[in-house]
Amino acid sequence: xxxxxxxxxxxxxxxxxxxxxxxxxxxxxxxxxxxxxxxxxxxxxxxxxxxxxxxxxxxxxxxxxxxxxxxxxxxxxxxxxxxxxxxxxxxxxxxxxxxxxxxxxxxxxxxxxxxxxxxxxxxxxxxxxxxxxxxxxxxxxxxxxxxxxxxxxxxxxxxxxxxxxxxxxxxxxxxxxxxxxxxxxxxxxxxxxxxxxxxxxxxxxxxxxxxxxxxxxxxxxxxxxxxxxxxxxxxxx
Numbered sequence: 692x693x694x695x696x697x698x699x700x701x702x703x704x705x706x707x708x709x710x711x712x713x714x715x716x717x718x719x720x721x722x723x724x725x726x727x728x729x730x731x732x733x734x735x736x737x738x739x740x741x742x743x744x745x746x747x748x749x750x751x752x753x754x755x756x757x758x759x760x761x762x763x764x765x766x767x768x769x770x771x772x773x774x775x776x777x778x779x780x781x782x783x784x785x786x787x788x789x790x791x792x793x794x795x796x797x798x799x800x801x802x803x804x805x806x807x808x809x810x811x812x813x814x815x816x817x818x819x820x821x822x823x824x825x826x827x828x829x830x831x832x833x834x835x836x837x838x839x840x841x842x843x844x845x846x847x848x849x850x851x852x853x854x855x856x857x858x859x860x861x862x863x864x865x866x867x868x869x870x871x872x873x874x875x876x877x878x879x880x881x882x883x884x885x886x887x888x889x890x891x892x893x894x895x896x897x898x899x900x901x902x903x904x905x906x907x908x909x910x911x912x913x914x915x916x917x918x919x920x921x922x923x924x925x926x927x928x
């Protein structure tokens with residue numbers, strides 16, 4: 692069942708609450724439709740800034756780069772069909788990635804106006820959210836210069852392993868798409884692609900780094916709190 696809470700803190704941000712919606716397992720096409728509707732509602736001012744937290748059934752998504760050149764999609768259509776994995780072209784930035792159960796997907800639907808109209812800053816802020824959330828599990832994640840997402844062993848060249856990918860869409864300063872954070876994801880599925888078009892670095896998951904199973908609900912809590920800390924309001928738990 693979906694769980695929702697509004698976040699408000701202090702007079703300065705009372706007009707900019709954050710609605711965090713935890714909506715479970717959602718088919719990718721349905722999530723695209725939901726985002727499109729929420730973007731228009733946010734533009735019209737009928738909903739507040741909203742963060743969707745969910746998971747997808749197995750699916751490969753192609754960002755703008757991969758739509759022009761699919762060389763980083765390694766599996767044949769026949770192999771993907773046998774595995775029951777759909778492929779979607781999307782309107783987000785970036786290359787190719789995999790979504791599946793055990794991966795926390797976050798879709799922020801935010802109005803960046805008037806004071807956050809900076810795409811670079813927005814992506815760096817999303818990275819900061821995920822770095823802070825990861826810290827809560829005793830894992831140090833960081834950035835790799837020139838690349839998006841967050842990484843373990845970020846300062847160790849080819850040893851760096853991507854923990855979370857980021858690919859966003861911003862239309863007239865309303866955001867959609869967002870991040871995909873591997874929690875207990877089946878990492879073998881990333882062999883079907885060159886993740887994010889980066890061939891010389893691997894991928895990892897929070898459970899692989901901690902050596903134990905991690906409850907998705909706990910990461911959702913950490914992400915919601917970190918998101919509110921970086922973007923403004925503090926969520927009511």
